[in-house]
Amino acid sequence: MAKRHLLSADIPCLTTVAVLAAVLLLAALQSTADGISDELIARWKEEARRQQQQQEQNGKFDERDLGIMTMNMEVEYSPTSKEGDAAEGSIVSCLNRRLSDDDGEIHVVGFKPESSDANVDKIVLYGCPQLAPGLTDKTCIDGCLGPSIILYEWERDGCPDFPSKGEVISVGGPLLIHEIVLEVQHRKGADVSSGLTMKIIPDSYVRSDKTVEKLIAYYETQPGYEPCDEDIKEEIPADDVGPENAIIPEEAYEGDYRYARAYPGPAEGAFDTNALEPEEWWPREALRMGQVAGVATDQHGLVYAFQRGERRWLQSDFDNNHVFKKRKRAIQHDVVLMMDPHSGYVLDSWGAGRFFMPHGITIDHEGNMWLTDVALHQVFKFPADIRERMKPSLVLGKRFQPGSDWKHFCQPTDVAVDSKTGNFFVADGYCNSRVLKFAPNGSVLMEITAPSNPDQPDELRTFDIPHSLALAEKRQLLCVADREHGRILCFNSTTGEYDRQIASEDFGGRVFAIAYDDEEDVLYAVNGPTDDEYYPTQGFTIDLDSGRILSTWNRPASDQEQFVEPHDLAVYSGAVYVADVGANRVWKFWDEATPSNEVWQNTPWKN
Numbered sequence: 001m002a003k004r005h006l007l008s009a010d011i012p013c014l015t016t017v018a019v020l021a022a023v024l025l026l027a028a029l030q031s032t033a034d035g036i037s038d039e040l041i042a043r044w045k046e047e048a049r050r051q052q053q054q055q056e057q058n059g060k061f062d063e064r065d066l067g068i069m070t071m072n073m074e075v076e077y078s079p080t081s082k083e084g085d086a087a088e089g090s091i092v093s094c095l096n097r098r099l100s101d102d103d104g105e106i107h108v109v110g111f112k113p114e115s116s117d118a119n120v121d122k123i124v125l126y127g128c129p130q131l132a133p134g135l136t137d138k139t140c141i142d143g144c145l146g147p148s149i150i151l152y153e154w155e156r157d158g159c160p161d162f163p164s165k166g167e168v169i170s171v172g173g174p175l176l177i178h179e180i181v182l183e184v185q186h187r188k189g190a191d192v193s194s195g196l197t198m199k200i201i202p203d204s205y206v207r208s209d210k211t212v213e214k215l216i217a218y219y220e221t222q223p224g225y226e227p228c229d230e231d232i233k234e235e236i237p238a239d240d241v242g243p244e245n246a247i248i249p250e251e252a253y254e255g256d257y258r259y260a261r262a263y264p265g266p267a268e269g270a271f272d273t274n275a276l277e278p279e280e281w282w283p284r285e286a287l288r289m290g291q292v293a294g295v296a297t298d299q300h301g302l303v304y305a306f307q308r309g310e311r312r313w314l315q316s317d318f319d320n321n322h323v324f325k326k327r328k329r330a331i332q333h334d335v336v337l338m339m340d341p342h343s344g345y346v347l348d349s350w351g352a353g354r355f356f357m358p359h360g361i362t363i364d365h366e367g368n369m370w371l372t373d374v375a376l377h378q379v380f381k382f383p384a385d386i387r388e389r390m391k392p393s394l395v396l397g398k399r400f401q402p403g404s405d406w407k408h409f410c411q412p413t414d415v416a417v418d419s420k421t422g423n424f425f426v427a428d429g430y431c432n433s434r435v436l437k438f439a440p441n442g443s444v445l446m447e448i449t450a451p452s453n454p455d456q457p458d459e460l461r462t463f464d465i466p467h468s469l470a471l472a473e474k475r476q477l478l479c480v481a482d483r484e485h486g487r488i489l490c491f492n493s494t495t496g497e498y499d500r501q502i503a504s505e506d507f508g509g510r511v512f513a514i515a516y517d518d519e520e521d522v523l524y525a526v527n528g529p530t531d532d533e534y535y536p537t538q539g540f541t542i543d544l545d546s547g548r549i550l551s552t553w554n555r556p557a558s559d560q561e562q563f564v565e566p567h568d569l570a571v572y573s574g575a576v577y578v579a580d581v582g583a584n585r586v587w588k589f590w591d592e593a594t595p596s597n598e599v600w601q602n603t604p605w606k607n
Contacts, residue, residue: 063199066201066205066215067201067202067204067205068109068199068200068201068205068215069199069200069201069202070197070198070199070200071097071197071198071199071200072195072196072197072198073095073097073125073180073182073195073196073198074095074114074193074194074195074196075093075094075095075182075184075192075193075194075195076192076193077091077093077184077186077191077192077193078191078192079188079189079190079191089187089188090121090185090186090187090188091185091186091187091188092140092183092184092185092186093183093184093186093192094140094181094182094183094184095181095182095184095195096131096140096179096180096181096182097179097180097182098131098178098179099171099172099177099178099179099180104172104173104202104203104204105170105171105172105173105202105203106170106171106172106173106200106201106202106203107169107170107200107201107202107203107206107212108151108152108169108170108171108198108199108200109199109200109201109212109215109216109218109219110198110199110215110216110219110220110222110225111125111152111154111196111197111198111199111225112196112197112198112199112224112225113154113194113196113197113224114194114195114196114197115154115156115194117186117192117193117194119186119187119190119192120156120184120185120186120192120194121155121156121185121186121187122153122154122155122156122183122184122185123152123153123154123155123182123183123184123185123194123195123196124140124150124152124153124154124182124183124185125150125151125152125153125180125181125182125183125196126140126141126144126148126149126150126151126180126181126182126183127148127149127150127151127171127177127179127180127181128141128144128145128148128149128177128179128181129144129145129177129178129179130144130145130178130179131143131144131145131179131181132144132145140181140182140183141181141183144179144181148441148443149177149439149441149443149445151169151171151177151180152169152196154196170203173203182195182196197224199215199219199225201215275541275550275551275552275553275591276539276541276551276553276576276589276590276591277589277590277591278553278554278555278556278559278587278588278589279587279588279589279590282343282344282588283339283343283344283345283586284343284344284345285343285344285345285346287337287344287346287585289305289307289309289337289584289585290307290308290309290310290311290312290333290584291307291308291311291312291313291581291582291584292305292306292307292308292567292568292579292580292581292583292584292585292586293306293307293308293358293359293360293567293568293579293581294306294358294359294360294361294371294414294567294568294579295361295568295569295570295577295578295579295586296361296362296363296369296570297341297363297570297571297572297575297577298363298367299363299365299367301341301572301573301575302338302339302340302341302347303338303339303340303341303344303570303572303577303586304336304337304338304339304361304363304369305336305337305339305361305579305586306335306336306358306359306360306361306371306579307333307335307337307358307584308331308335308357308358309331309332309333309334309335309352310331310332310333311326311331311356311357313357313374317357317375318375321402322377322402322410322411322430322431323400323402324356324357324375324376324400326356326375327356327375327400330352330353330354330355330356331351331352331353331354331355331356331358332352332353333352334349334350334351334352335351335352335354335355335358336349336350336351336361336369336371337349339586341572341575341588344586344588348386350386350389355371355373355375355376356373356375356376357373357374357375357376358371358372358373359372359373359374359411359412359413359414360372360412360413360414360415360427360468360568361568362414362415362416362417364417364419364424365417365419366384367384368381368382368383368384368393368417369381369382369384369389370382370415370417370424372412372413372414372415372426372429374411374412374413374429374430375400376397376399376400377397377398377399377400377401377402377403377408377409377410377411377412378395378396378397378398378399378409378412379395379396379397379409379412379415379426380392380394380395381393381394381395394442396409396426396438396442397409397412402431404432406436406444406447409426409428409429409432410428410429410430410431410432411428411429411430411431411432412426412427412428412429413427413428413429413430413465413466413467413468414426414427414466414467414468414469414568415427415469416469416470416471416478417471418471418473418493419473420473421440422439422440423437423438423439423440423445424437424438424440425437425438425448425469425471425478425493426438427466427467427468427469427480428466429465429466430465433449433450433462433463433464433465433466434447434448434449434463434466435447435448435449435463435466435469435478435480435491436448437496446496447496448478448480448491448496449462449463450462450463450482450489450498451489451498451501463480463482463485463489464482464483464484464485465482465483465484466480466481466482466483467481467482467483467511467512467513468480468481468483468511468512468513468514468515468568468569469481469514470514470515470516470523471493471516472490472516472518472521472523472544473493473518474518474521475544476492476493476494477490477491477492477493477499477544478490478491478492478493479491479502479514479516479523480514481511481512481513481514481525482511483510483511483512483528484509484510486503486507486508486509486510486511486527487501487502487503487507487511488501488502488503488511488514488523488525488542489501489502490502490544500547501547502523502542502547503547504540504547504549505535506527506535506540506549506552507525507527507535507540508527508528508530508532508534508535508536508537509530509532509535510527510528510529510530511525511526511527511528512526512527512528512565512566512567512568513525513526513566513567513568513569513578513579514569515569515570515571515576516571517571519573519574520574520591521544522541522542522543522544522550523541523542523543523544524539524540524541524542524569524571524576525539525540525542525569526538526539526540526563526566526569526578527540527566528565528566528567529564529565529582536554537554537562537563537564537565537566538552538553538554538563539552539553539554539566539569539576539578539589540552540553541553553589555587561583563578563580563582563583563587564580564581564582564583565580565581565582565583566578566579566580566581566587567579567580567581567582574590574591575588575589575590575591576588576589576590576591577589
């Protein structure tokens with residue numbers, strides 16, 4: 001018996017070509033015998049060409065020519081069937097499909113719920129790595145081995161919901177999801193026939209990610225496939241031309257990689273120095289802190305410092321396998337300090353006895369706090385409500401266990417969260433050269449590495465400590481501070497594709513931290529100390545379109561207090577905060593044109 005793969009379909013391309021060739025051959029022979037004129041044949045060809053042009057103008061295309069296939073998943077239920085677990089008054093019926101390794105990676109470009117049956121209340125499509133044997137008849141996702149993710153959700157009298165809101169949904173092949181599970185919630189005591197129709201395209205047919213995006217946009221306009229609320233869809237730019245000076249991947253490697261210009265054209269002209277003003281009397285009280293590894297701001301402008309208390313990171317703290325040696329004693333001081341942005345006074349603190357080597361801190365759009373600990377090799381998400389921060393709402397990684405698979409980290413450094421989708425990115429880290437993208441529930445969506453170029457040295461084909469992340473959402477860019485390569489690499493935040501490199505001799509060969517200012521549409525960066533005194537430790541304001549340094553900023557040269565080892569950055573409404581792991585403090589700078597203090601003072605905040 002011949003094996004039929006899940007994604008196999010009757011695509012009669014070869015058959016059609018053969019039949020057409022035979023017909024044309026017979027027509028040619030017959031035309032000779034019957035004396036059909038060349039003029040008539042030319043008219044036929046012209047009419048065929050006209051019809052094809054008309055179809056293209058109407059936006060129609062032959063799905064078979066593009067390799068698009070239809071996948072149907074339909075649940076049949078009758079009251080005599082075995083019922084699974086369900087809420088009162090309704091039951092849940094399940095159907096699963098396993099993607100064969102031979103199917104390869106596929107992209108789902110259209111969803112159409114088959115929901116005309118009034119007895120159906122809800123349809124959910126899940127994805128997971130594998131289902132446990134014998135558990136497929138239980139409430140649908142209970143048998144999932146590994147992380148699961150909702151791919152599509154429909155509810156009667158509600159809008160279809162894509163978890164990634166317009167992002168490309170890909171499964172199978174090298175990706176984590178190999179099992180798709182359909183869950184149909186319907187009423188008891190009635191016959192039901194309902195499910196989901198999907199339009200899919202194998203990756204082997206895809207010439208570019210733009211093709212997939214255009215197909216998604218097309219099916220969203222077709223009857224039955226369209227979302228019912230425009231807010232659900234994430235707008236896709238009409239074109240992808242990019243800025244005039246946008247770099248192409250090959251250009252990023254011209255010349256010395258540490259000092260390669262990330263833009264074409266003439267050399268930079270002079271740029272402003274100290275365009276950001278240092279806040280001299282901030283904080284207004286003398287704070288005793290340990291190494292300040294991270295700094296963040298929330299939606300109210302409050303400032304959070306992530307410090308190491310009595311512990312300092314020494315080279316001897318980890319063994320050759322990156323395992324932390326001082327596992328018996330956590331830091332005894334509060335490691336998270338919440339600070340008044342106007343005065344710098346500490347308003348609250350917490351975290352004593354829980355962390356071993358703090359590193360990165362991020363406050364997302366909902367106020368959730370994300371922390372990384374390089375000794376624990378873990379990432380923590382704590383809820384926005386301060387009263388509930390005794391227990392994290394999400395923990396990723398294994399305690400004190402470094403690793404390079406998707407369940408482990410090796411000294412993770414930073415987190416960035418997409419406010420539109422809830423997806424988040426983790427820079428991993430000091431001993432893994434990658435960035436991982438996760439769904440809101442913690443399942444891995446993709447792995448991002450530095451761009452590869454076979455003509456360049458091996459050291460350029462990967463990150464050398466991805467140390468800091470900045471997400472420019474309106475540009476769909478995720479930028480990574482590649483610390484020891486002295487460059488900033490930016491990727492498409494949806495697809496993970498490499499977009500551009502920003503590098504400058506003025507960085508001095510090291511870039512420690514970056515932060516994106518969505519109001520000014522600029523990138524802030526800080527470098528770190530080097531053995532070459534020619535390159536000062538300072539901050540940079542960078543134009544994302546050209547990669548040019550617009551200005552530099554620093555502490556006044558006459559001031560005894562200077563940058564020692566700036567380690568992290570945060571920005572809020574014109575104010576820029578720098579965590580200095582060498583000076584054991586947070587510095588504040590501000591743009592004279594943006595009175596951030598006054599803005600914060602007029603913004604209500606309640607504890």
